[in-house]
Amino acid sequence: MRILLLVVYYPPSTTSAAQMMRDLALEYVRQGHQVIVATTSDTVAGRASITEEDGVTVVRVKTGNIKNANKAFRMWREGRLSATMWRSAHRFFQDNTCDLIIFYSPTIFFGDLVRRLKANWGCPSYLILRDIFPKWAVDAGLIGKGIVYHYLKRKELVLYSAADIIGVEAFGNLSYFSEDHAGSRYRVEVLYNWLNAQEQPASNSGWRQQLGLNDKVIYFYGGNIGVVQDLDNIIRLASGMRGCKEAFFLLVGSGSEVQRLNAEIEKRRLSNIRILPPLSQMEYLQCLTECDVGLVSLDRRLKLHNFPGKLLGYVLCGKPVLASLNPGNELIEFLRNADAGIACINGEDDKLLTAASILATQPETRQRMGTNAHALAESAFSVRVTAKQITTHFIA
Numbered sequence: 346m347r348i349l350l351l352v353v354y355y356p357p358s359t360t361s362a363a364q365m366m367r368d369l370a371l372e373y374v375r376q377g378h379q380v381i382v383a384t385t386s387d388t389v390a391g392r393a394s395i396t397e398e399d400g401v402t403v404v405r406v407k408t409g410n411i412k413n414a415n416k417a418f419r420m421w422r423e424g425r426l427s428a429t430m431w432r433s434a435h436r437f438f439q440d441n442t443c444d445l446i447i448f449y450s451p452t453i454f455f456g457d458l459v460r461r462l463k464a465n466w467g468c469p470s471y472l473i474l475r476d477i478f479p480k481w482a483v484d485a486g487l488i489g490k491g492i493v494y495h496y497l498k499r500k501e502l503v504l505y506s507a508a509d510i511i512g513v514e515a516f517g518n519l520s521y522f523s524e525d526h527a528g529s530r531y532r533v534e535v536l537y538n539w540l541n542a543q544e545q546p547a548s549n550s551g552w553r554q555q556l557g558l559n560d561k562v563i564y565f566y567g568g569n570i571g572v573v574q575d576l577d578n579i580i581r582l583a584s585g586m587r588g589c590k591e592a593f594f595l596l597v598g599s600g601s602e603v604q605r606l607n608a609e610i611e612k613r614r615l616s617n618i619r620i621l622p623p624l625s626q627m628e629y630l631q632c633l634t635e636c637d638v639g640l641v642s643l644d645r646r647l648k649l650h651n652f653p654g655k656l657l658g659y660v661l662c663g664k665p666v667l668a669s670l671n672p673g674n675e676l677i678e679f680l681r682n683a684d685a686g687i688a689c690i691n692g693e694d695d696k697l698l699t700a701a702s703i704l705a706t707q708p709e710t711r712q713r714m715g716t717n718a719h720a721l722a723e724s725a726f727s728v729r730v731t732a733k734q735i736t737t738h739f740i741a
Contacts, residue, residue, distance in 0.1 A: 346736070347379040347441070349462070351448040351455055353411060353426075355384040355403065359623045361538075361568060361654025362475070366449060368541040372732045374400040381441060383430060385411060392433035402441075406433045420493075424500075427458035438462060445739055446470040448508075453478055456503035463507070471735050472508035473536060477521055477649050484648045485573055505531055510738055512536025515675040517650035539731040540657040542722040550631040556619075561593040562705045564667065565636035567629055568655040570600035570620070575644040578669050578691055580609055583618040585698045592705045594618040595636065597629065633662045637711060638704050639718075641668040641676070645691035650675040660685070660721045665714030667704060669697050685718035 350370055354363035366382070373380045379402075386394070386405035393406045408429050409422050422429075431438070443466055448455050450472060459470050479497040482488045488497075505511060510532045513519060522533045553559055570576055579594060586592045594617060596606075603620060610618055624632060633639070639659030643651060651674065659666055666686030670677055677688040687700040704711055 346444040346740075347381065348373055348736075349443040349446045350380065350382045351430075351446060351459065352382065352384050353449070353452050355382055355405075356626065359626055359629065361657065362449065362451075364626050365539060365654060365657070368539065368544075368728045369447075369732060370401045371399055372541070372728045373736075376732065378736075381443065383434060383438075385426070385430075387411075393437070395437065404434055404437055406430050423452050423454045426452060426454040427456070427461075430455075430458050431461060439465070442466045442468075444468050445736070447473065447735060449473045449475070450504060451476045451478060453497065453500045453504045456500065456505075456507040459507035460503075469509040469739050470507060471738070472504065472511045474511050474513050474518075475538075475654075477513075477518060480521070481573065481647055481649055485644050485646050487572060505529075510534065512735070514538060514652045515650035517673070517675045521649065536731065536734060537726055538652050538654055538657055539726050539728040540661050540722060541728050542661065542726075544661075550635065552632040553635040556595070558593055558595075560591065562591045562638070562711075563636040564592065564594045564638045564640050564701065564704075565633055565659075565664070566594070566596045566598070566640040566642070566655070567633060567658060568598050568653065570596065570598045570602050570606065572602060573644050573647065574600075574602075574642050575669075575691060576602060576606055576642055577609065578642045578697075579640060580606065580613070580615070580618065581694055582669075582697055582701055583610075583615050584613055585694065586617060586701060586705070587615070589702060589705050592617060592701065594640075595632075596620045597622075597624060597632065599623050630658060630662065633658055633664065636664065638701075639664040639666045639686075641666060641670065641688075643670050643674065643691065645671050647671040647674075652676055652679075657722075657726055660718045660726060663715045663719035665704060665711050665718055667697075667700055669693075683717055683721060685714055685721060687714075 350366055352366045354360045356363050356367050370380045370382055381402045383404045385408040387410040389405045389407050396403050411419055411422050445468055446459055448459055479494055488494055512534055516535050522531055583594045641653055666680055668688040669691045670688055672690050680686040680688045689696045
C-alpha cells in the first residue's frame with residue numbers, strides 16, 4: 346500500500362509525537378509499504394519542500410511556528426492547517442494517490458483536509474487520537490464553554506467524522522465516545538503509544554558527569570512543560586526532598602510554564618532541581634539512560650486517561666516510573682500491575698514524597714521496577730504491533 350501519515354510534528358522536531366510517527370513510518374517501510382509523511386514546518390524555503398529520508402517521502406509545508414507561538418497565533422495557524430496544507434501541496438497530493446491515510450491528533454484541525462483527500466483518492470482513514478480536546482482544556486480550567494469552546498468542538502467533530510476508525514490511547518477513553526457521543530457511529534478502539542524497541546541508546550555518554558551529578562539519584566522528566574503537566578507538583582516534591590542529599594530532579598523540555606517554574610525554583614532557593622532546554626532525540630535518550638527514575642505528572646483536574654509519550658522513553662531505557670496523575674487515570678493501575686513504577690494521585694504530596702524516597706534509598710527496588718518497565722517496550726508498546734493493528738482493518 347501507499348500510506349500517507351499526516352502529522353504536525355516530525356523530526357527534526359524533538360517531541361515524543363514526532364519520534365513515534367517516525368518509528369511508525371520506518372516500520373511501514375520495513376514491511377514493504379510506500380510511505381509519505383505530510384507535516385508542518387516554520388523553516389522550509391518557499392511553500393513546501395519534498396525530501397527522501399530513510400525511504401520515506403517527507404512533504405514539509407510552511408505553516409509558521411505552532412508549538413511555541415502565543416495562544417492567538419497558534420489558534421490562527423492551526424485553524425488554517427487544512428487550508429494551508431492543501432494550498433501548498435495540492436499538486437503533490439493529486440499526483441500521489443494513497444491507499445490509506447493515518448492522521449494524528451493533536452491537532453484537531455486536520456479533519457477538512459482528510460475529508461478532501463478521501464474524496465479525491467477514495468481511500469479509508471485511521472485517526473490516532475492522543476488528546477481529547479477541547480474537553481481536557483475545559484477540565485483543566487484553561488477555557489470555558491463559550492464561543493472558543495464551541496468553535497473547537499465543531500472542529501473536533503469534523504475530525505472524528507473524517508475517520509473510518511479512531512484509536513484512543515487507553516480503555517478509559519472509550520467511555521468518552523459511549524457517553525459523550527452516545528448514538529454516534531464512530532468506530533473506536535484502543536491503540537497504545539509505541540516505540541521501536543530495537544533502537545537502544547548508548548550508555549555512559551557523559552551526561553551525568555557533564556551535569557556534575559555523578560553521586561545523585563536523578564529523577565528525569567522529559568517533554569512538554571505546560572499547564573496540563575502541572576510541574577509545580579514536581580517542584581513541591583523537590584522541595585520536600587531537600588533533606589535527601591542524593592536526590593536530584595532534572596527536567597528537559599520547553600513550554601509555556603518554563604519561565605514561571607524557573608522563577609519558582611529560584612524563589613524557593615532549590616538547588617536539587619534544574620530545567621534544561623529540549624535535546625535531540627539521541628541526546629535525550631543518552632541523557633535519560635544515565636538517569637535513574639522517569640517522572641510523569643498530570644493536572645489532577647483532568648478527567649481523561651493518558652499514557653504520555655514520555656513513558657515510552659522511560660520503558661525503552663529501563664527506568665522505573667514515578668507518576669503523579671489525575672484521579673482514575675488508567676496508568677495508575679497499569680504501572681501497579683506491571684510492577685514498573687509507583688503512581689500517586691496529584692495533590693497527595695505526602696504519598697508522592699514517600700514513593701520518591703523509596704526509589705531514592707532502595708536501589709534494588711529501582712532495579713526490579715526498571716527491569717519490568719523495559720519488558721513493556723516489546724510486550725505492550727511495540728511499533729510492529731501498532732503498525733499491524735492499524736493496517737489489519739484495511740487489508741483483505
